[in-house]
Every structure is written in structure tokens, then in C-alpha cells.
Amino acid sequence: MAEISASPLHIVRTQSLASLVAGELERMILSGELPPGSRLNEQALAARLGVSRGPVREAVRGLDRSGLVVTVVNQGSFVRQLSVEEALDVFDLRAALIGYACERLAGRATKEELEELSRLVREMDVAAEADAAAQYFALNITFHNTLMSMGGSQRAVRFYGDLGKELTLIRRKGLVAPERMRESNGEHMAILRGLLAGDAQAARAAGEAHIRGGKQRFLALPLDNGAAPATAPRRRQQPA
Amino acid sequence: MAEISASPLHIVRTQSLASLVAGELERMILSGELPPGSRLNEQALAARLGVSRGPVREAVRGLDRSGLVVTVVNQGSFVRQLSVEEALDVFDLRAALIGYACERLAGRATKEELEELSRLVREMDVAAEADAAAQYFALNITFHNTLMSMGGSQRAVRFYGDLGKELTLIRRKGLVAPERMRESNGEHMAILRGLLAGDAQAARAAGEAHIRGGKQRFLALPLDNGAAPATAPRRRQQPA
DNA sequence: GGCAGGAGTTCTGTTGACAGTTTTCATTTC
DNA sequence: GAAATGAAAACTGTCAACAGAACTCCTGCC
Missing domain, CATH: 1.20.120.530 (GntR ligand-binding domain-like)
Structure with a gap:
């Protein structure tokens, strides 16, 4: 599950890990790899990117501030669904x-x-x-x-x-x-x-x-109503 | 140095500590208690507010995003100086x-x-x-x-x-x-x-x-050029 | 068959500790 | 006396672990 190697996160040390993680998460969201409504599991992301939860958390909060992510206390963060x-x-x-x-x-x-x-x-x-x-x-x-x-x-x-x-x-x-x-x-x-x-x-x-x-x-334009692939048994989706 | 008691941070658990800390920091900045250019020492703030560095860090990053604070990697965060x-x-x-x-x-x-x-x-x-x-x-x-x-x-x-x-x-x-x-x-x-x-x-x-x-x-209006009290021997000020 | 209740699991919020960098300060040298 | 040097201190960035909340799923009941 932990795909560490191909990530560019291990090279640079001149900027914080959090900013690198933020860039990577933003890329994943904008590319549709993380579709709206999907959950941002801190542990899983940390493992996937080969860092600990701290930088991931920081990055996710940044995305929250910039509007790409919605966070609910004690429930986690989700890619924002825009009406x-x-x-x-x-x-x-x-x-x-x-x-x-x-x-x-x-x-x-x-x-x-x-x-x-x-x-x-x-x-x-x-x-x-x-x-x-x-x-x-x-x-x-x-x-x-x-x-x-x-x-x-x-x-x-x-x-x-x-x-x-x-x-x-x-x-x-x-x-x-x-x-x-x-x-x-x-x-x-x-x-x-x-x-x-x-x-x-x-x-x-x-x-x-x-x-x-x-x-x-x-x-x-015709509205692209998800047609969520639902390949993996995602546990939680964004409420509301 | 650690003034924990009077702080409202110990009462509520329905929202995250980070958001409470963010509110408190924002109040301190807007009130001038933390003047522009002054440093936000994570350790000192954590001790002062009676929490650990994690929530403080999160709060400071939020203030950075909202424009009240400027952060330099490996140097810390400073209250923004607006030209x-x-x-x-x-x-x-x-x-x-x-x-x-x-x-x-x-x-x-x-x-x-x-x-x-x-x-x-x-x-x-x-x-x-x-x-x-x-x-x-x-x-x-x-x-x-x-x-x-x-x-x-x-x-x-x-x-x-x-x-x-x-x-x-x-x-x-x-x-x-x-x-x-x-x-x-x-x-x-x-x-x-x-x-x-x-x-x-x-x-x-x-x-x-x-x-x-x-x-x-x-x-x-006449520009209020600081006249920094400089009572405490603050170590670092915001560069540039 | 559907629904309430509870144990187990998952995950977030928070903490404390360690490593590396930056800053400070005393000392030396010119 | 001023600049350079190097050790000590302070602080940020990161990590790993713990406590508590939320979710899941199974069991029992109607």
C-alpha cells in the first residue's frame, strides 16, 4: 500500500514537507484522482506519501482554507462538493x-x-x-x-x-x-x-x-453527475 | 509565565483546540497585543495557552493563510507588517x-x-x-x-x-x-x-x-509608526 | 424483515520527544 | 576596536504514541 519510491517528497529539504504534501494533494484533487466527496484519510495519505500524519494534517488544513476541502471536527476532511x-x-x-x-x-x-x-x-x-x-x-x-x-x-x-x-x-x-x-x-x-x-x-x-x-x-454544458466508480469500498462519504 | 487558568481553552471540547487557539491568536494580533513584526514563538504560545505545539502550529498556519501572519521556513512565523x-x-x-x-x-x-x-x-x-x-x-x-x-x-x-x-x-x-x-x-x-x-x-x-x-x-490619518515599546528583549523580528 | 443496542475497529485530536537548522554569544585574531 | 570563528542554546520540522470520538457490524428483539 505504501508507494513511497516514485514520490518527489524525498528529495527536497529546502521547503517543508507540508507544502510538498499540499501540492501533491492539490494535484490529486484537481486531476480528479480524489473526486469531490471523497475522504482524505490522514493515515492512509501519510503512508502513501511516506511521511507522518503531521505534515499531511497541516497540508489538509491549508486546502481547507483555500476552499478545496471541507473539514468536520472528529469526522475528517473531504474533497469539497460544489453545488x-x-x-x-x-x-x-x-x-x-x-x-x-x-x-x-x-x-x-x-x-x-x-x-x-x-x-x-x-x-x-x-x-x-x-x-x-x-x-x-x-x-x-x-x-x-x-x-x-x-x-x-x-x-x-x-x-x-x-x-x-x-x-x-x-x-x-x-x-x-x-x-x-x-x-x-x-x-x-x-x-x-x-x-x-x-x-x-x-x-x-x-x-x-x-x-x-x-x-x-x-x-x-451537461452536468457531469459523478457516476462514481465505487471500485473500493470507501467507508465514509461527505455528509450533507 | 504560564497563564492557563483564565483562558477559555479548557472548557470547550466540541470544537478543536486549534480553532480556539486560532481565535485567541487572532484576538491578540488584532488587539495589538502582538504587534506587526513580532514573532510567534510556538513553544511560548503553547505554554502560555496551556496546550501543546500541535494545535498552536495548526492555528498559526491558518492565520498565515488568512493573511495576518507571514511564515518563513525554519525561521518561524511573524505578525504581518502591512505596507x-x-x-x-x-x-x-x-x-x-x-x-x-x-x-x-x-x-x-x-x-x-x-x-x-x-x-x-x-x-x-x-x-x-x-x-x-x-x-x-x-x-x-x-x-x-x-x-x-x-x-x-x-x-x-x-x-x-x-x-x-x-x-x-x-x-x-x-x-x-x-x-x-x-x-x-x-x-x-x-x-x-x-x-x-x-x-x-x-x-x-x-x-x-x-x-x-x-x-x-x-x-x-497620521501613520502610527510603531514606537515599539521593546520592554522585553525580543530576540528576532521579522526580516525584510 | 426491519430496527435498536453494543462490542470492536478505525480514525481524528492531541501530546511529548527527537533531529537538524538557525541564532546567539563568548572567544580569538587581525 | 572590529571582524571572524566556533560552541552552546533556542526553536522549528517531523515523528511516533496515546486518548477519545465516530463508525461499522454483529447480535438480539419486535
Whole structure:
């Protein structure tokens, strides 16, 4: 049961084990290896990762704070199950944050920053035309993170990122049609136009409109209702 | 050194020690008992609170996530020192969040919710006329939190609260003039008008304007540059 | 057949102890 | 007198073990 060898946890000592465990757990959650509702057994995780329960506990609490995990006293921690309503709230919040970043960036973006954003939009255009959904998806995340980094504060970047990770808890079946990619990238271009023109209000409005568009595209997707494999006899699932 | 008795930590067992310790540490930080830059010695805190290092460690990491504390590997955790620039960023973020909450609330506030907000504004009006700064301050926080709870999502409420706590790290010398209180409450009334009219855009604009006003009032205050008492020979301070 | 009750197991919450790193401080050297 | 050196102290990171709560599953009862 204890798969210690292949883990990267035994190499680095320059950062704490807890942060490494946190990264690994986050990867497992975002990849779907630990699906929403599944339990995070401290002992089992510790054994699996070849560390003791201390760092695992610390990592799990961190994920709780960032919103990926829900903890109940004396019962344990579970991968968060995001309802559609909560997901819509997340979109609204992200819209507010993107708007904030766009507004701030419009007044102070450097030539280099604008060029980088333009480049990303062009690359997304290529990906959309080639129907390369995975590549578009990755570029899209990069674009958003770059935008937030340039326009937002450190805190805003992290919060926005946390919210984005939350969405992967429900976004599962996101097979995107090329038409949707073009639509999405069109909104990116609108943001870029606002930034290039130095029009803070236009950039903000475009940013918010883009997230609202994403919200609509999300709603249009068929909901992936688990179909839990249930191979292992998991004992406890998340309550409520 | 070990003041165990008066602490409320020994009574409750229905929630984890770590959460109780976190609450106590937060209180100590917000009250200024642990000023920015000061070190959080795990051993000393554990002894002082009558628990072991585990829960203390967990609590400190939680505070790190929420922004009140900064942790350096192998060096420890320190109460965060907020620069003026960071504080201004926080105001901007809070403006975006309040705007988001006001916009959402305008469309769906119930009669009871509007009445509660109106009541708070009236009470603040009384406090401002009576020059009761402490009471105004408390009511103001309640108003903001109520507004966020009604209009925002769970996540937004917590994030907004975290940002507010961060501001106390620098806001220290906030002796408020009655004139400022009236000004601030006038902005509250503008928000209320927007909500009562069901005008989402007006409510949002008023919410953002209020936080911008708070930002200006913050900038107008004299900065309280520590004047660290340095009674005890504290060993280490926060680097950088 | 379904349901209440209780022993056994599992797992979390907490503690105390050990190892390694960082800091402190006295001593030496220039 | 100031900088370098090295030993001692302090503290963090990690681990292993214990106590108590929660869950599971079996047994007995209706």
C-alpha cells in the first residue's frame, strides 16, 4: 500500500514537507484522482506519501482554507462538493476580481505587458482554429493568471486562483466546442482593446462580460453527475 | 509565565483546540497585543495557552493563510507588517467586493434586510452625532459584514472579513473625527438609497465610492509608526 | 424483515520527544 | 576596536504514541 519510491517528497529539504504534501494533494484533487466527496484519510495519505500524519494534517488544513476541502471536527476532511449555485457565485466573484484587475491595469500597463497579453490571445486564436481544446484551455488559464498578476495585488491573484481551482471541482465535463473557444477569445480581445486604449471602464466591463460569458458557457454544458466508480469500498462519504 | 487558568481553552471540547487557539491568536494580533513584526514563538504560545505545539502550529498556519501572519521556513512565523501600498491594494479589493455584493443585493434584498440596514445606518447617525467613535466603529463593521452577508457569497464574506482584519495591522491610529463619521455615514446612505431603489448599478457605484472614501480617510490619518515599546528583549523580528 | 443496542475497529485530536537548522554569544585574531 | 570563528542554546520540522470520538457490524428483539 505504501508507494513511497516514485514520490518527489524525498528529495527536497529546502521547503517543508507540508507544502510538498499540499501540492501533491492539490494535484490529486484537481486531476480528479480524489473526486469531490471523497475522504482524505490522514493515515492512509501519510503512508502513501511516506511521511507522518503531521505534515499531511497541516497540508489538509491549508486546502481547507483555500476552499478545496471541507473539514468536520472528529469526522475528517473531504474533497469539497460544489453545488451549481456555489459555482455561479464563484463566477460572480471572479467577474468582480477580473474587473478590478482590468480597471487597474488599463491605466498602467506597460508596452511589454500588453504585448504579452496580445501574444497569448493570438496563440489562443490559433488553438481555437485548430480545435486544440486542451491547449486553448491551458493558454486561457495562463492568460487569466497573467492578467490578474499584472493588474491585481498579490492577494487578489491568490484568491482568484483559489476560486479557479474550486471550479474544477464541478467543471468536469468541459468538452469545449471550437465555436465556444472562438466566442471566449473574442471576449479576450475585447479586454485587450480596452487595455490598449487605456480605457479603464471599458476594460473592466469587458473583463466582467468575459466571466459572465464563461458562466453562461458553464451553464450550457451537461452536468457531469459523478457516476462514481465505487471500485473500493470507501467507508465514509461527505455528509450533507 | 504560564497563564492557563483564565483562558477559555479548557472548557470547550466540541470544537478543536486549534480553532480556539486560532481565535485567541487572532484576538491578540488584532488587539495589538502582538504587534506587526513580532514573532510567534510556538513553544511560548503553547505554554502560555496551556496546550501543546500541535494545535498552536495548526492555528498559526491558518492565520498565515488568512493573511495576518507571514511564515518563513525554519525561521518561524511573524505578525504581518502591512505596507501602505499593500493597504491601498486591500482597499481596492474591498471596493470590488463591496460593489459586487451591493450589485447582487439590489435586485433581491427583502424588506426585512433593507430595514435592518436602515436601522444600522440610523444608529450610526446617532453615534456620529454623539461623537461616539468606538460605537460608530463597531456599527460600521456590523453594517459592512451584514451587507456582505446579504449580498455576497460565503466565500466573499470570509475574504472581505480577512481583508478587514489585515487593515487593522496598519490602521492603528484611527482616531476618527465626527466630521469623518458623518461623511462615512453619508456614503452608507447612498448605498442604502441605491438598494431601496433596486438600482444595481447605483448601489454598486455607491459601495465602491464608500470604500474609496475610506481609503482617502485612511490616507489622511497620521501613520502610527510603531514606537515599539521593546520592554522585553525580543530576540528576532521579522526580516525584510 | 426491519430496527435498536453494543462490542470492536478505525480514525481524528492531541501530546511529548527527537533531529537538524538557525541564532546567539563568548572567544580569538587581525 | 572590529571582524571572524566556533560552541552552546533556542526553536522549528517531523515523528511516533496515546486518548477519545465516530463508525461499522454483529447480535438480539419486535
